[in-house]
Amino acid sequence: MTLERIDQNTTALVEDKLNNFSIVIATANGTGSQTANLTLLRALFKMGLPVGGKNVFPSNIQGLPTWYHIRVNEQGFVGYNPQPQILVAFNEETAREDMTGLSPGNVCVYPSDWRNVSLRDDLVNYGMPVNQFLKEAGIRGKIRDYMANMVYLGVLAQLLGIPQDTIQEALDYQFGGRKKLVDSNMVIFASAYEWTADNLEKCDPFRVEPRNLTADQLLITGNEAAALGSVFGGVTLASWYPITPSTSLVEALNDFLSEMRRDPDSGEATYAVIQAEDEIAAAGMVMGAGFAGARAMTATSGPGISLMSEFAGLGYFAEIPSVIWDVQRVGPSTGLPTRTSQGDVLFAYYLGHGDTKNVLLFPANMTECFDFGVLAFDLAEQIQTPVFVLSDLDLGMNTWMTPPFEYPTEPMKRGKVLTAADVEEKGFHRYVDVDGDGITYRTLPGNSHPLAAYFNRGTGHNRFAVYSEKADDWEENMSRLNQKFESARQFMPAAIVDYDLENEVAIIAYGSTLPAIEEARYQLAAEGMHLNFLRIRALPINDTIKDFVARHQRVYVVELNRDGQMHQILASEMPELATRLISLAHLDGMPLDANWLITKFKAVESRNLQSATHYQG
Amino acid sequence: MSQITLDPPTLTRKDFVSDQEVRWCPGCGDYAILAQMQRVLPDLGIKREDIVFISGIGCSSRFPYYMNSYGIHSIHGRAPTLASGLAVANPELSVWVITGDGDGLSIGGNHLVHAMRRNVNLNIILFNNRVYGLTKGQYSPTSRIGMRTKSSPMGSIDRPLEPISLALSAEASFVARTIDSNPKHLAEILKNAAAHRGTSFVEIFQNCIIFNGKEWDSYGNRKTRDDHMLFLEDGQPMVFGIDDDKGIRLNGLEAEIVTLGNGISESDLLVHDATSESTALAYILSNLEQPAAMGVLRQIQRPTYEDALFTQVAMARAEKGPGDLNSLYRQTDLWDVK
Numbered sequence: 001m002t003l004e005r006i007d008q009n010t011t012a013l014v015e016d017k018l019n020n021f022s023i024v025i026a027t028a029n030g031t032g033s034q035t036a037n038l039t040l041l042r043a044l045f046k047m048g049l050p051v052g053g054k055n056v057f058p059s060n061i062q063g064l065p066t067w068y069h070i071r072v073n074e075q076g077f078v079g080y081n082p083q084p085q086i087l088v089a090f091n092e093e094t095a096r097e098d099m100t101g102l103s104p105g106n107v108c109v110y111p112s113d114w115r116n117v118s119l120r121d122d123l124v125n126y127g128m129p130v131n132q133f134l135k136e137a138g139i140r141g142k143i144r145d146y147m148a149n150m151v152y153l154g155v156l157a158q159l160l161g162i163p164q165d166t167i168q169e170a171l172d173y174q175f176g177g178r179k180k181l182v183d184s185n186m187v188i189f190a191s192a193y194e195w196t197a198d199n200l201e202k203c204d205p206f207r208v209e210p211r212n213l214t215a216d217q218l219l220i221t222g223n224e225a226a227a228l229g230s231v232f233g234g235v236t237l238a239s240w241y242p243i244t245p246s247t248s249l250v251e252a253l254n255d256f257l258s259e260m261r262r263d264p265d266s267g268e269a270t271y272a273v274i275q276a277e278d279e280i281a282a283a284g285m286v287m288g289a290g291f292a293g294a295r296a297m298t299a300t301s302g303p304g305i306s307l308m309s310e311f312a313g314l315g316y317f318a319e320i321p322s323v324i325w326d327v328q329r330v331g332p333s334t335g336l337p338t339r340t341s342q343g344d345v346l347f348a349y350y351l352g353h354g355d356t357k358n359v360l361l362f363p364a365n366m367t368e369c370f371d372f373g374v375l376a377f378d379l380a381e382q383i384q385t386p387v388f389v390l391s392d393l394d395l396g397m398n399t400w401m402t403p404p405f406e407y408p409t410e411p412m413k414r415g416k417v418l419t420a421a422d423v424e425e426k427g428f429h430r431y432v433d434v435d436g437d438g439i440t441y442r443t444l445p446g447n448s449h450p451l452a453a454y455f456n457r458g459t460g461h462n463r464f465a466v467y468s469e470k471a472d473d474w475e476e477n478m479s480r481l482n483q484k485f486e487s488a489r490q491f492m493p494a495a496i497v498d499y500d501l502e503n504e505v506a507i508i509a510y511g512s513t514l515p516a517i518e519e520a521r522y523q524l525a526a527e528g529m530h531l532n533f534l535r536i537r538a539l540p541i542n543d544t545i546k547d548f549v550a551r552h553q554r555v556y557v558v559e560l561n562r563d564g565q566m567h568q569i570l571a572s573e574m575p576e577l578a579t580r581l582i583s584l585a586h587l588d589g590m591p592l593d594a595n596w597l598i599t600k601f602k603a604v605e606s607r608n609l610q611s612a613t614h615y616q617g
Numbered sequence: 618m619s620q621i622t623l624d625p626p627t628l629t630r631k632d633f634v635s636d637q638e639v640r641w642c643p644g645c646g647d648y649a650i651l652a653q654m655q656r657v658l659p660d661l662g663i664k665r666e667d668i669v670f671i672s673g674i675g676c677s678s679r680f681p682y683y684m685n686s687y688g689i690h691s692i693h694g695r696a697p698t699l700a701s702g703l704a705v706a707n708p709e710l711s712v713w714v715i716t717g718d719g720d721g722l723s724i725g726g727n728h729l730v731h732a733m734r735r736n737v738n739l740n741i742i743l744f745n746n747r748v749y750g751l752t753k754g755q756y757s758p759t760s761r762i763g764m765r766t767k768s769s770p771m772g773s774i775d776r777p778l779e780p781i782s783l784a785l786s787a788e789a790s791f792v793a794r795t796i797d798s799n800p801k802h803l804a805e806i807l808k809n810a811a812a813h814r815g816t817s818f819v820e821i822f823q824n825c826i827i828f829n830g831k832e833w834d835s836y837g838n839r840k841t842r843d844d845h846m847l848f849l850e851d852g853q854p855m856v857f858g859i860d861d862d863k864g865i866r867l868n869g870l871e872a873e874i875v876t877l878g879n880g881i882s883e884s885d886l887l888v889h890d891a892t893s894e895s896t897a898l899a900y901i902l903s904n905l906e907q908p909a910a911m912g913v914l915r916q917i918q919r920p921t922y923e924d925a926l927f928t929q930v931a932m933a934r935a936e937k938g939p940g941d942l943n944s945l946y947r948q949t950d951l952w953d954v955k
Contacts, residue, residue: 061642061750061751063640064640241724242768247753247755251768258771275756277726278693279724303693
């Protein structure tokens with residue numbers, strides 16, 4: 001790798017306009033545009049084209065501006081693109097600013113009914129007589145706003161070349177097959193679709209053609225995938241408190257469980273979903289259920305994690321299996337509740353006062369949202385501790401493509417739980433480290449053996465679970481908990497590594513930044529800069545990550561927060577290698593985009609190369 | 618330097634309108650409450666700089682955005698704690714807590730109870746729409762049993778809290794109820810709440826048009842509202858109904874709805890006494906559903922938390938004289954570092 005190569009600053013992403021562009025649809029919140037947007041996304045997907053959808057929405061129910069981004073890309077790069085080329089300007093309030101974001105030659109679709117709109121003459125502008133369509137169809141009253149969205153859907157479908165049948169299929173899916181709704185919407189769609197063919201002259205290069213790139217894929221949100229995974233993982237109790245962006249995870253759980261968890265004979269529910277009075281209560285209920293032996297979980301976001309911190313400490317210290325999904329949003333405080341971040345990594349890792357260290361999982365795609373739904377319960381019971389799954393708003397609430405999920409092939413790992421017969425055979429002391437791995441045996445309430453019962457406590461205790469303030473007992477217990485954490489390293493899912501001996505520079509990342517990183521690596525490779533890549537899937541780390549860092553001169557740790565939280569954790573885990581780790585942290589509330597990463601990487605890498613040369617000289 | 622004195626300006630509604638565009642859903646009951654608050658405040662004779670609005674999280678908690686005053690948009694459920702600290706630190710301030718049935722009664726139920734019990738000089742205004750709005754329609758602690766929401770697909774099984782009963786149990790010194798669709802009554806209640814020293818607790822039936830739009834229909838509809846609400850007046854018999862022909866009578870320990878005539882006259886009816894030290898009557902009234910008791914259910918005088926606190930300080934001073942930091946230091950062993 002040389003400086004000259006890096007200075008060739010050609011960051012523009014591949015710009016073939018057939019099956020490769022981004023659309024942004026600007027509307028006001030609460031106008032029902034989500035149906036039209038998801039229909040468009042699904043129609044493109046049904047044409048066999050890789051798609052990604054990002055909903056940029058306000059913390060509001062009605063009225064504030066909202067934007068829906070759809071990216072189509074034949075190569076499969078469907079991560080966030082902050083510079084879409086097609087704008088559907090459907091919100092007069094933001095139209096001016098929305099247009100500013102476009103480049104010359106881009107497309108602006110707008111309602112020609114607007115009186116005071118000033119168009120940019122370097123764009124391809126298409127006016128839609130929205131009111132006319134609605135008037136002709138006799139649409140009045142409340143549904144007017146909803147139906148209006150079918151107009152831009154019709155115009156876009158015609159302009160881009162999406163067949164009417166495909167839209168119909170997608171709409172059918174969105175409305176769950178409710179024919180009356182589909183039909184009434186299709187009327188407006190069809191009139192806009194036909195009108196566009198007759199009245200608008202296509203003079204932009206953006207269009208689609210069918211491909212066969214999405215067969216055997218499905219579209220889903222991470223919260224739905226996580227809920228489904230949790231069901232497969234055997235969740236029987238979920239307790240929660242409403243908070244964006246995790247609410248839809250529990251709502252999906254409610255849907256799946258009511259369908260799949262009924263006693264076949266009596267029809268009675270064999271699960272419980274409890275809306276608690278706050279997140280403290282939710283965490284408490286989960287720990288109570290965990291102590292009883294149930295697979296129990298909660299889902300929340302940063303402010304909820306804050307409230308759960310005391311219970312997290314209890315769970316760690318009293319060693320109670322529990323699963324906590326943190327669908328991260330932007331803090332501190334209420335911050336930006338409808339934007340995404342990876343800002344809770346340090347907080348969750350050490351959540352709890354005193355010496356506390358927690359087990360964290362980082363799903364990066366829909367498959368892992370599902371798989372970790374299962375795995376989190378296994379880990380919680382194997383390690384007997386709270387397990388945190390750090391998803392985020394981008395993963396949780398946006399729509400992603402994924403291969404179908406696989407049915408778990410192995411039985412649940414319940415960890416070291418003794419039955420009455422086991423106790424009879426082996427005896428039982430709750431905190432005696434029989435196996436030398438720091439993980440001790442537990443019993444569950446209901447175990448009838450006279451020696452099985454024990455008193456679980458958040459106060460100091462000795463190995464027999466008896467209250468103790470003795471210095472030795474305290475130190476012994478805390479050392480064992482530390483040893484347990486060391487043992488946990490072997491249970492954690494391994495990092496995903498893409499390694500080539502030739503390369504001196506690498507990227508480490510985790511979670512939802514994956515699509516942007518894949519795209520940036522592809523682009524940089526095309527420019528001759530080949531980067532190795534390691535994706536962390538869990539904390540605590542194991543030696544794979546240390547070995548990986550040791551094999552590189554410079555390792556860029558990419559993440560969505562201000563302070564480089566994973567960078568800090570890695571630096572403290574491997575102080576001898578810390579100087580090789582360079583933080584590329586960034587947080588503006590939006591998902592990571594490849595262009596930011598490419599630009600930032602080049603700038604920092606070029607500085608680092610210069611200083612390296614300087615020291616050598 | 619010469620002192621500059623300014624005449625206090627005469628305030629109008631506009632002085633309390635902030636530069637933020639109001640963004641609740643069209644048809645939301647919050648607009649009416651905001652309008653009345655902005656109308657009432659100029660008449661209270663309180664300087665604008667002495668007014669503070671504090672809220673937690675939820676749709677109602679957006680309220681302080683739109684008030685041109687001091688304010689804090691804080692964290693979920695905890696507004697009463699900030700407000701308590703503020704009121705004790707500066708008892709000259711007029712401190713308002715704006716909360717909802719989720720913020721105030723679920724996550725913040727604990728703090729709400731303790732603020733009222735202490736009788737901190739606060740005006741706590743709870744918008745009750747019996748649903749979570751901002752998180753899109755889950756059931757709340759005031760939702761009826763059986764209410765189907767996204768989080769209670771088979772109907773809520775949680776017994777609802779009655780906010781007025783809770784306030785009475787916490788011995789709040791001012792407890793009132795009003796409704797967003799009756800601006801005159803709403804304004805009157807807000808004025809009374811502001812004038813009261815100690816914790817004023819006001820429940821407002823507030824319409825969430827998106828997620829629970831029918832909840833208060835019969836309380837707002839011209840044809841039915843008079844049969845659904847009993848407007849309390851101190852010292853007056855409890856008469857209600859579109860023809861003023863119904864009343865509330867005590868039958869044992871229960872309130873009984875009776876029709877006037879046929880031997881039943883106003884003298885048989887309960888007479889409202891908001892100033893009773895006992896919460897018994899107010900408690901009976903708080904549990905009426907149809908008609909719901911509107912107006913001031915309870916208003917008694919008892920020392921505010923701040924008053925009691927400062928009285929203690931004054932007493933200690935009177936007994937022991939002014940404090941002397943030096944002698945306090947010398948009471949215990951001191952080390953001389955040489």
